[in-house]
Amino acid sequence: MTEAIFSQLGLSPSALLLSAAAAIFSITYLFSQWRDTSGLSKIPSLDERFKLGFQRKARYLKHGKELLREGYRRFPDGMFRLTTQFGPTVVVSRDVMDEVIKKPDDMISFMEPVKHDMQVEYTGITDDHLVAETIRNDLTPNLGRIMPTLSKEIQNALLEEFPKSTEWTSLNINKILLRVVAIASGSTFVGTELCRTEEWIHLSTQYTMDVFIAAEKLKIVPSLLRPLSIKLGWAPELQRIVEHREKAKQYLVPIIQKRRQMMAADDGSWEKPDDCLQWMLEKAHQHGYSDEDIAVSQLSLSMVAIHSTSITATQALFDLAANPSCLEPLRNELNTALSMSPDSPPTFTKSTLSSCSFLDALIKESQRLSPVLLVIGKRVALAPIPLSNGITLPTGTHIACPSEAVGTDPTMYADPLEFRPERFLKDSSSSSTAISGSTRNALTASTKNSLHFGFGRHSCPGRFFAAMEIKLVFAFLVQGWDVALGEGGQTGKELRPASRERGDSITPDPSAMVWIRRRADA
Numbered sequence: 001m002t003e004a005i006f007s008q009l010g011l012s013p014s015a016l017l018l019s020a021a022a023a024i025f026s027i028t029y030l031f032s033q034w035r036d037t038s039g040l041s042k043i044p045s046l047d048e049r050f051k052l053g054f055q056r057k058a059r060y061l062k063h064g065k066e067l068l069r070e071g072y073r074r075f076p077d078g079m080f081r082l083t084t085q086f087g088p089t090v091v092v093s094r095d096v097m098d099e100v101i102k103k104p105d106d107m108i109s110f111m112e113p114v115k116h117d118m119q120v121e122y123t124g125i126t127d128d129h130l131v132a133e134t135i136r137n138d139l140t141p142n143l144g145r146i147m148p149t150l151s152k153e154i155q156n157a158l159l160e161e162f163p164k165s166t167e168w169t170s171l172n173i174n175k176i177l178l179r180v181v182a183i184a185s186g187s188t189f190v191g192t193e194l195c196r197t198e199e200w201i202h203l204s205t206q207y208t209m210d211v212f213i214a215a216e217k218l219k220i221v222p223s224l225l226r227p228l229s230i231k232l233g234w235a236p237e238l239q240r241i242v243e244h245r246e247k248a249k250q251y252l253v254p255i256i257q258k259r260r261q262m263m264a265a266d267d268g269s270w271e272k273p274d275d276c277l278q279w280m281l282e283k284a285h286q287h288g289y290s291d292e293d294i295a296v297s298q299l300s301l302s303m304v305a306i307h308s309t310s311i312t313a314t315q316a317l318f319d320l321a322a323n324p325s326c327l328e329p330l331r332n333e334l335n336t337a338l339s340m341s342p343d344s345p346p347t348f349t350k351s352t353l354s355s356c357s358f359l360d361a362l363i364k365e366s367q368r369l370s371p372v373l374l375v376i377g378k379r380v381a382l383a384p385i386p387l388s389n390g391i392t393l394p395t396g397t398h399i400a401c402p403s404e405a406v407g408t409d410p411t412m413y414a415d416p417l418e419f420r421p422e423r424f425l426k427d428s429s430s431s432s433t434a435i436s437g438s439t440r441n442a443l444t445a446s447t448k449n450s451l452h453f454g455f456g457r458h459s460c461p462g463r464f465f466a467a468m469e470i471k472l473v474f475a476f477l478v479q480g481w482d483v484a485l486g487e488g489g490q491t492g493k494e495l496r497p498a499s500r501e502r503g504d505s506i507t508p509d510p511s512a513m514v515w516i517r518r519r520a521d522a
């Protein structure tokens with residue numbers, strides 16, 4: 001049908017797409033010139049040399065980290081304008097961010113940037129209150145209770161996925177840790193049976209990939225042309241997203257219904273599952289969720305949880321392998337923690353794991369240098385936002401805080417690009433002045449000095465679970481295996497795989513290999 005219209009017009013689909021794109025770029029350019037004359041022009045800009053919006057966006061996609069660092073160093077206490085992949089954005093200091101995010105959601109929107117980033121109009125991602133509430137009210141307070149199951153799943157998954165040989169073997173660690181985290185998270189999200197099935201592992205990881213890829217592809221196309229580009233087959237992932245949702249319903253609705261029957265017939269003998277699916281179905285009616293909605297919410301939960309955690313774990317493993325001097329203190333600390341366990345054989349508990357401050361510091365230091373995102377606190381002003389510095393951010397202003405630049409600020413962190421977990425230890429003499437000597441330095445801290453899980457009321461509610469999961473992966477991994485970055489067990493900073501950076505996001509090199517061998521005494 002669409003092709004028939006094009007041939008009647010005497011145009012190929014790509015010629016039409018190109019002409020329409022040219023027209024839309026011109027309109028966008030004129031609009032961006034008009035926008036710059038608003039109150040925002042009082043704020044310094046890093047965009048001056050580039051006139052066209054698409055040039056600015058392309059520059060950010062390639063050099064986002066350098067631009068954010070430059071702006072932060074030049075205007076550390078204030079704010080600056082920069083076109084990010086999100087469009088013209090006011091990048092604000094932590095103090096301004098602190099002020100802004102305290103405003104109510106009807107003044108400063110958390111969802112608007114998500115709508116753009118995830119292209120929700122096309123991908124169908126929704127603001128899922130049930131997910132955030134379940135994490136805050138059920139998952140986080142019960143971490144101690146679910147830990148034995150989580151711990152067992154991680155240990156089993158590592159034993160299955162990692163080599164049994166005591167010879168060095170190369171592995172694509174991205175893929176393996178994604179599987180381990182998907183299985184382990186699945187045990188807490190949907191239960192220990194479904195979490196190990198290939199179908200669920202595929203669904204819970206591929207859904208996220210398809211949503212992100214579709215959204216990235218759509219953002220390249222000017223907004224008015226997106227429906228046409230979809231008709232022309234530009235984002236086939238959108239169809240797969242719909243299929244993933246149908247599959248999730250097929251897998252989960254019968255389980256949910258079975259659980260409801262068991263609940264209704266329960267005479268006290270039924271052992272109620274202790275997982276997010278159960279917690280969600282028990283409160284679904286308060287939120288007006290059907291059983292099918294719960295199934296889709298489980299995909300949303302996997303989407304926010306699994307990749308962010310496995311990426312953080314992968315980066316930390318690269319850092320550990322690149323810094324072998326960290327291995328001995330880490331193993332000693334873990335052995336001491338296990339020696340405190342009352343169980344036989346000894347196991348990690350929530351409190352023994354929290355006593356492992358070097359492990360906490362190591363992951364936090366890795367996150368400081370390789371966070372998942374360059375900025376946090378992306379928001380859109382839904383009303384004018386007056387600030388204490390006298391500037392009022394007009395309605396529609398896009399805001400973000402340059403968390404990576406803050407984390408590599410030399411006035412906060414001595415030798416900021418060096419990997420030194422000790423800087424986060426309480427009694428470390430090498431800590432920088434701004435961060436030393438406080439339990440607020442923990443990996444899960446969400447403060448103005450610790451930004452990578454966001455801060456304020458929308459800060460990541462899953463960070464306690466993520467931290468526990470990553471720590472358990474590391475605890476079992478370093479006890480059972482040796483890790484290196486080159487053939488024959490070579491290690492060293494120069495071998496650390498470089499990350500991929502595009503716009504706001506930092507990801508480990510997907511093709512990077514690590515070398516692993518089973519420890520003889522494990």
Ligand code: HEM
Pocket residue numbers: 131132135301304305306308309312372373376377378452453454455456457458459460461462463465466
């Ligand atoms: C290392 C892994 C993770 C990182 C780096 C991370 C990071 C973040 C960040 C930066 C935000 C946005 C905060 C803001 O804009 O103010 C966020 C929000 C969120 N995260 Fe995480 N996250 C991780 C793991 C998880 C896990 C495991 C879960 C679920 C169990 C989760 C659930 C959520 C949810 C539901 C939100 C939205 C909160 C809201 O709507 O208020 N995250 N996360």
